[in-house]
Amino acid sequence: MKIGLVGLGKMGRNLALNMHDNKFDVVVYNRNSEKTKEFIEKGIEGAFTYKELIDKLDDKRKIVWIMVPSGHAVDTVISQIKPFLRKGDLVIDGGNSKYTDTIKRGKMLKTDGIHYMDVGTSGGTNGARNGACMMIGGEKSDYEELKTMFEAVCVTDGQMYLGKNGSGHFVKMIHNGVEYGMMQAIAEGFEILEASDFELDNYDVSKVWSNGSIIESYLMSTANKAFSKNKKLEGIVDEIDSSGEGLWTVEEALKLKLPSYVITASLMKRFESKQNERFSNKVVAALRNEFGGHKIYKK
Numbered sequence: 001m002k003i004g005l006v007g008l009g010k011m012g013r014n015l016a017l018n019m020h021d022n023k024f025d026v027v028v029y030n031r032n033s034e035k036t037k038e039f040i041e042k043g044i045e046g047a048f049t050y051k052e053l054i055d056k057l058d059d060k061r062k063i064v065w066i067m068v069p070s071g072h073a074v075d076t077v078i079s080q081i082k083p084f085l086r087k088g089d090l091v092i093d094g095g096n097s098k099y100t101d102t103i104k105r106g107k108m109l110k111t112d113g114i115h116y117m118d119v120g121t122s123g124g125t126n127g128a129r130n131g132a133c134m135m136i137g138g139e140k141s142d143y144e145e146l147k148t149m150f151e152a153v154c155v156t157d158g159q160m161y162l163g164k165n166g167s168g169h170f171v172k173m174i175h176n177g178v179e180y181g182m183m184q185a186i187a188e189g190f191e192i193l194e195a196s197d198f199e200l201d202n203y204d205v206s207k208v209w210s211n212g213s214i215i216e217s218y219l220m221s222t223a224n225k226a227f228s229k230n231k232k233l234e235g236i237v238d239e240i241d242s243s244g245e246g247l248w249t250v251e252e253a254l255k256l257k258l259p260s261y262v263i264t265a266s267l268m269k270r271f272e273s274k275q276n277e278r279f280s281n282k283v284v285a286a287l288r289n290e291f292g293g294h295k296i297y298k299k
């Protein structure tokens with residue numbers, strides 16, 4: 001099995017290295033050819049055009065894994081690779097696409113007999129490199145064909161076939177809604193600690209909470225990592241970006257008329273962060289930077 005990986009951003013590059021370490025043949029393509037050259041220097045096969053990429057894949061079945069930002073970029077890649085694909089080939093979207101877009105793309109590709117698979121990928125940049133969590137939607141037979149690869153690049157039990165096209169991205173979207181709420185709760189806790197007169201050390205508190213407590217978690221360890229570098233998060237501007245998944249989760253809750261207070265409030269906090277100065281906003285911004293390499297604004 002040979003995978004053509006499109007997009008050598010922070011997630012794509014780590015996933016390509018992870019596949020390569022696990023002895024899966026991977027051919028990489030990136031819009032900016034400098035990154036492709038870096039990979040070729042590391043001994044990984046690269047391509048500089050989509051035609052070259054697809055020519056280098058197995059004749060029996062071309063498998064192209066897209067790791068580009070959600071939205072327009074995914075449609076652009078699909079439209080550019082499609083002329084080189086044939087009936088039975090497989091396109092995988094490993095980004096954070098909106099599940100409704102995934103369903104539309106799957107249907108559109110199906111008219112030419114091209115298979116589509118959605119792989120919601122979690123675990124941040126470190127996960128992509130050393131063992132990710134993947135939420136997978138598409139045809140079961142495609143999943144079965146790729147199962148050994150999913151098992152190799154994910155942590156144990158960290159990959160799951162969830163059902164038809166869209167289900168992988170749907171589950172990842174809700175995952176991110178939960179992520180918003182959990183991060184916000186952690187951030188508010190630290191804001192209250194910070195305002196108390198106990199003169200608490202954020203690093204110490206996040207450390208003890210990371211060892212045996214009920215709220216011990218990947219996110220708490222991430223907070224501990226951020227505070228180990230900067231106990232008071234000095235210099236971090238308290239603005240939090242969002243790439244869409246929280247908003248889509250809230251839209252879904254509204255559509256289903258389900259009261260989802262925490263996730264909705266967490267999303268509102270992000271919007272509010274663009275207007276007010278709050279320590280809790282710095283905490284969420286620092287956590288996103290730690291686990292996902294997302295930009296933080298510095299004073």
Ligand SMILES: O=C(O)[C@H](O)[C@@H](O)[C@H](O)[C@H](O)COP(=O)(O)O
Pocket residue numbers: 096121122123124125176179241242243244245246288291292
């Ligand atoms: O599970 C993960 O590894 C993260 O969720 C990852 O996918 C990314 O860091 C978020 O998409 C950021 O989302 P926001 O930009 O909306 O905070």
